[in-house]
Amino acid sequence: MRVVENYTQDIEIDSNNIREDFLKLQSHSMKYNLIFGGIPQTLDDDHEDTEAVIKNFIEKELEIPNADAIQFQNVHRLRKRRDGKPRNIIARFTNYRDHERVRKSVPNKLKSKPQFSVNQQYPTEISNRRKALIPKLKELQRRGTKASLIYDQIMVDGQPYNPSRDEPPNPIHNGRGNYS
Structure with missing residues (x-):
């Protein structure tokens, strides 16, 4: 047995x-894909030039000059959303340097524009793992810890986050107003 x-x-x-x-x-x-959210759709969706839409967004909203020089393998909108928001656009970059230049500009340029989003594409399971880690990541950052989310793992000071090692023990109340 x-x-x-x-x-x-x-x-x-x-x-x-x-x-x-x-x-x-x-x-x-x-790896070469970014998902762009919040970009309004044209009235005639069937004939929308999504590559031109993305290049315009990169130049206007992300303030990256010469966006016309960026090359893509494929750019298309995803299926309709139930919440009525514009459909996301997936853009597959030909050059990884362009991908990184766009991705790294997002935190500074879109901070005051919450209607837009630009995110790395991950498989659904990895995306779900990342979403589950966000509350812990934000808690660590609020405490002043240098924490970041890499792939599907929280990194603290460049090391994988380990709750048993990185968390201070919870104080135990002894019933007399003191904690031990």
């Missing part, structure tokens, strides 16, 4: 490893 349990456990471990490898491959294939 124990042999079967060990075998089943080994299969689960292998399955999880394969899933993580697959997610890494998916993420790598999305």
Whole structure:
């Protein structure tokens, strides 16, 4: 019986490893992609030149000169949204330097423009993991910790976040108004 349990456990471990490898491959294939949100749609969606729309956004809103020189492999809008907001646009950059130049300009240029967003594309599972980490990341940053979100992990001072190592112990109330 124990042999079967060990075998089943080994299969689960292998399955999880394969899933993580697959997610890494998916993420790598999305490395050149950015998702642009909040950009108004034209009335005639069927004939919208989304590449021109993105280049205009990059030049006007992100204030990056010569946006016309940026080359894309593919630019298109995603499916309709249920909330009535403009459909997001996925842009796959040809040159990773252009991708990074655009991505790195976002925090400074869009800080006062909350109607717009520009984010790296990740597989759905990784996006969900990242969303779940945001509250903890913000809490750490509020405390003055130098924390950032890299892929699907919080980094604190350049090291992976480990709650048991990085969190101060919770004070225990002894019932007499004192904490120990």
